[in-house]
Amino acid sequence: MYRYDEFDHGFVAQRVSQFRDQVARRLTGEISEDAFKPLRLMNGVYLQLHAYMLRVAIPYGTLNSRQMRKLAHIARTYDRGYGHFTTRQNIQYNWPALSDMPAILEELAEVEMHAIQTSGNCIRNVTADHFAGAAADEVADPRPYAEILRQWSSVHPEFSFLPRKFKIAVTASERDRAAIQVHDIGLQLKKDGEGGLGFAVWIAGGQGRTPILAKKIKDFLPEEDLLSYTTAIMRVYNLHGRRDNKYKARIKILVHETGVEQLTSEIDAEWAHLKDGELKLPAADIAAINAYFAPRELDARAEGWKELAAWKKSDPGFATWVGRNVAPHRHPDYGMVTISLKPIGGIPGDASADQMDAVAKLALEFGHDEIRVTHEQNLVLPHVALADLEPLYRALLAEGLATANAGLITDIIACPGLDYCALANARSIPVAQEISNRFGDPARQAEIGDLKIKISGCINACGHHHVGHIGILGVEKKGAELYQISLGGSGDENASIGQITGPGFEPDQVTDAIETIVETYLSQRTDADETFIACYRRIGADPFKAALYGSESQAA
Amino acid sequence: MTVIWTKDGIVESDPWIEGDAEQGPKLLSLADALAHAQDNAPFGVVLQPADDVTALAPILDRVAIVALSFPAFNDGRGFSQAALLRQRLGYTGELRAVGAVLLDQVPLMLRTGFDSFEVSHAPTIARLTENRLPGIDLHYQPSADSTDAGQGYSWRRTARANG
Amino acid sequence: MKTAPFKTKVLTANRLSDGISVWLGAHGEWVVSIKDAFLARHEDAVTAIETAGKQALADNRVVDVNVIDVEETSAGPRPFRLRERIRAEGPSIDYAPVATARVSQAA
Numbered sequence: 032m033y034r035y036d037e038f039d040h041g042f043v044a045q046r047v048s049q050f051r052d053q054v055a056r057r058l059t060g061e062i063s064e065d066a067f068k069p070l071r072l073m074n075g076v077y078l079q080l081h082a083y084m085l086r087v088a089i090p091y092g093t094l095n096s097r098q099m100r101k102l103a104h105i106a107r108t109y110d111r112g113y114g115h116f117t118t119r120q121n122i123q124y125n126w127p128a129l130s131d132m133p134a135i136l137e138e139l140a141e142v143e144m145h146a147i148q149t150s151g152n153c154i155r156n157v158t159a160d161h162f163a164g165a166a167a168d169e170v171a172d173p174r175p176y177a178e179i180l181r182q183w184s185s186v187h188p189e190f191s192f193l194p195r196k197f198k199i200a201v202t203a204s205e206r207d208r209a210a211i212q213v214h215d216i217g218l219q220l221k222k223d224g225e226g227g228l229g230f231a232v233w234i235a236g237g238q239g240r241t242p243i244l245a246k247k248i249k250d251f252l253p254e255e256d257l258l259s260y261t262t263a264i265m266r267v268y269n270l271h272g273r274r275d276n277k278y279k280a281r282i283k284i285l286v287h288e289t290g291v292e293q294l295t296s297e298i299d300a301e302w303a304h305l306k307d308g309e310l311k312l313p314a315a316d317i318a319a320i321n322a323y324f325a326p327r328e329l330d331a332r333a334e335g336w337k338e339l340a341a342w343k344k345s346d347p348g349f350a351t352w353v354g355r356n357v358a359p360h361r362h363p364d365y366g367m368v369t370i371s372l373k374p375i376g377g378i379p380g381d382a383s384a385d386q387m388d389a390v391a392k393l394a395l396e397f398g399h400d401e402i403r404v405t406h407e408q409n410l411v412l413p414h415v416a417l418a419d420l421e422p423l424y425r426a427l428l429a430e431g432l433a434t435a436n437a438g439l440i441t442d443i444i445a446c447p448g449l450d451y452c453a454l455a456n457a458r459s460i461p462v463a464q465e466i467s468n469r470f471g472d473p474a475r476q477a478e479i480g481d482l483k484i485k486i487s488g489c490i491n492a493c494g495h496h497h498v499g500h501i502g503i504l505g506v507e508k509k510g511a512e513l514y515q516i517s518l519g520g521s522g523d524e525n526a527s528i529g530q531i532t533g534p535g536f537e538p539d540q541v542t543d544a545i546e547t548i549v550e551t552y553l554s555q556r557t558d559a560d561e562t563f564i565a566c567y568r569r570i571g572a573d574p575f576k577a578a579l580y581g582s583e584s585q586a587a
Numbered sequence: 588m589t590v591i592w593t594k595d596g597i598v599e600s601d602p603w604i605e606g607d608a609e610q611g612p613k614l615l616s617l618a619d620a621l622a623h624a625q626d627n628a629p630f631g632v633v634l635q636p637a638d639d640v641t642a643l644a645p646i647l648d649r650v651a652i653v654a655l656s657f658p659a660f661n662d663g664r665g666f667s668q669a670a671l672l673r674q675r676l677g678y679t680g681e682l683r684a685v686g687a688v689l690l691d692q693v694p695l696m697l698r699t700g701f702d703s704f705e706v707s708h709a710p711t712i713a714r715l716t717e718n719r720l721p722g723i724d725l726h727y728q729p730s731a732d733s734t735d736a737g738q739g740y741s742w743r744r745t746a747r748a749n750g
Numbered sequence: 751m752k753t754a755p756f757k758t759k760v761l762t763a764n765r766l767s768d769g770i771s772v773w774l775g776a777h778g779e780w781v782v783s784i785k786d787a788f789l790a791r792h793e794d795a796v797t798a799i800e801t802a803g804k805q806a807l808a809d810n811r812v813v814d815v816n817v818i819d820v821e822e823t824s825a826g827p828r829p830f831r832l833r834e835r836i837r838a839e840g841p842s843i844d845y846a847p848v849a850t851a852r853v854s855q856a857a
């Protein structure tokens with residue numbers, strides 16, 4: 032993975048002292064909250080309901096064990112002993128004091144981490160496929176390009192006061208595990224006819240109040256043009272994006288209102304001036320960044336095959352876990368292990384400091400010192416020998432981290448909702464917990480199969496409800512919580528936006544409604560191989576609506 | 588109190604300062620500047636965020652000062668306008684930020700090519716007068732200010748002392 | 751036009767230094783429990799707490815200052831809005847790691 036050089040260390044150290052100065056000016060009253068807010072946001076500091084919140088960047092979701100131990104230490108020292116991993120591969124702390132922020136950032140800098148641009152109207156933490164560098168199906172590792180973008184976008188003088196936030200995601204496989212079609216810029220790394228690397232460029236996807244899928248505006252952008260072309264997009268957006276209404280300020284609205292052809296030609300016109308300038312990436316620089324992400328040398332561990340078969344036979348729990356949470360690695364003797372942060376009835380994405388420490392230790396012992404955070408709020412050890420799966424599983428089990436539910440109905444994404452968030456209309460976490468408890472039986476989950484439930488506590492859609500196979504959106508109606516359910520969303524390469532089923536459900540009816548939807552699917556699917564989303568796409572919304580609201584709804 | 592600050596300090600009796608327009612030359616809007624470009628008197632122009640800076644190209648050699656207006660601190664269009672003026676149109680004259688200019692934005696504005704600032708927030712004036720800018724002198728991207736090639740990658744730059 | 755019956759009000763905010771939710775107490779101090787909040791039972795009292803709130807904001811002691819409606823119960827003031835009840839009582843979930851039963855689903 033990437034290692035800071037002197038320049039990076041110097042930069043982050045200066046950024047920390049800059050923020051220390053900003054916090055000091057605020058605490059002494061030299062600047063007002065209005066002036067301070069954009070400054071704190073640009074460093075990931077929010078004010079929630081009960082306290083401040085700090086969002087720490089985990090660039091493209093990659094961590095080593097030392098960094099994970101530091102996150103645990105911060106949780107213990109400055110927070111209440113836990114943290115929340117988010118859908119943008121970051122971690123949030125819910126209770127830090129403003130006066131402690133500079134110290135926290137200094138601790139993070141020790142392990143090459145920061146909170147730069149984890150909020151604010153700027154280019155946010157760049158996300159990537161959580162299986163990067165390990166997946167069998169990728170063209171090349173997408174993370175070097177995410178790292179180049181991370182560096183280039185850090186404290187960018189021209190793009191720090193954009194109309195609205197700006198999110199970039201990078202993937203390198205046909206199977207999109209980074210949800211690039213719901214990002215402001217989505218990049219798919221690919222090869223041209225001659226084997227040169229470049230990107231299919233998608234722009235103007237987004238969720239929030241107006242969910243829109245991205246449009247592909249370039250089929251192949253050579254890798255050396257990554258920064259010049261991105262600059263062209265950013266400049267056109269910065270100059271022309273709407274600033275009169277914050278709900279219409281994202282690039283998706285600009286593209287929607289201007290038209291994709293028109294905007295693409297403006298971007299291309301701008302790019303013509305920049306293409307051969309100082310932003311052109313020298314091959315040597317790309318190679319140097321790539322070297323940090325050179326594929327791991329993995330020793331042959333063929334003994335794992337035989338052992339694995341025997342272990343699976345003797346322990347059905349282990350077999351289930353391997354079946355669900357271990358995916359094939361590009362090296363046949365290895366697997367990619369998903370560590371579920373979705374214990375049955377637990378809080379999606381939360382991990383205690385002890386659990387973080389445990390994961391750090393296991394990553395060192397079994398995982399070549401690499402950890403990933405997924406946009407589904409789980410952790411991944413991307414390089415584990417099959418021969419090590421059994422001891423890893425035992426250790427995870429002891430920490431409450433061996434829930435065998437990756438991709439199943441209890442692997443729920445939920446935003447913090449009204450339990451923490453100042454913008455929320457309704458709670459998300461208790462809804463997730465109740466659904467998880469209801470469907471917690473392993474046999475039942477297995478029967479239902481792949482099903483993604485995503486929950487947001489307000490229309491900002493931090494919980495990705497628009498792209499959930501089943502999406503749940505909390506709204507406030509007459510002072511009470513109410514939940515709208517949508518069906519058929521998907522955030523992968525076949526992305527789609529879910530459709531609302533009908534009137535919302537009261538808190539105590541939501542789980543029943545989910546059960547009705549699940550039962551309808553089970554009764555309608557052709558066989559157990561037809562997944563929920565495939566079935567929905569075949570039969571449409573009507574059978575589900577009829578089951579939820581009775582047959583009169585079909586007339587409407 | 589409103590003052591004009593540059594890297595050399597507070598400017599005494601600046602002719603372009605807003606409000607002192609009665610006697611001295613005046614900052615013209617883009618439309619007026621284009622219409623009066625043939626007049627002999629030196630003139631300056633003040634652009635609003637929605638103005639197209641490239642429209643200035645034909646008359647830029649006659650303009651004494653360009654001011655870019657920030658009606659609100661979070662309206663960042665001026666940063667791109669400045670970059671275009673300096674890097675695309677090759678403008679070398681005075682480039683001023685007017686309006687809502689925050690202390691913490693000044694380093695970024697310097698990097699995109701501004702060289703003078705109209706400020707009225709007292710603590711900001713104090714900090715600027717003491718030359719205590721809250722900037723970072725290591726940059727991950729080329730921009731309009733004069734910098735040295737940074738260590739390592741092509742996109743990096745380091746600030747020049749007094750540069 | 752019918753005027754709505756008066757509802758008791760309290761002043762709430764978050765402390766600047768650590769962001770913790772606070773309420774204005776009877777002696778102008780900021781307290782960490784809504785039970786100790788000063789209850790504004792008529793318009794003049796509401797004006798007074800509003801003024802105190804503006805001053806505390808200007809003095810950079812608190813942020814996000816709001817007057818909220820509460821119901822007076824035997825257990826103390828109870829906000830009408832769920833949002834404010836959660837602010838007063840803390841997250842409605844069992845978030846603290848020791849308390850969370852992390853039963854992993856092994857089999």
Ligand code: HEM
Nearest residue numbers: 117118119195237238239240281446447452454491492493
């Ligand atoms: C708790 C404090 C949070 C606040 C105040 C907040 C605020 C917002 C807002 C205002 C938006 C809508 C932006 C727009 O449409 O322009 C948004 C979207 C989003 N947020 Fe959050 N958020 C919070 C927490 C989170 C968390 C915990 C996650 C991850 C689990 C997250 C991830 C996202 C994502 C993925 C989106 C949608 C993507 C998009 O905007 O297109 N946020 N957030």
Ligand code: SF4
Nearest residue numbers: 446452455488489493
């Ligand atoms: S979706 Fe709404 S409630 Fe949930 S975290 Fe985002 S802003 Fe808060």
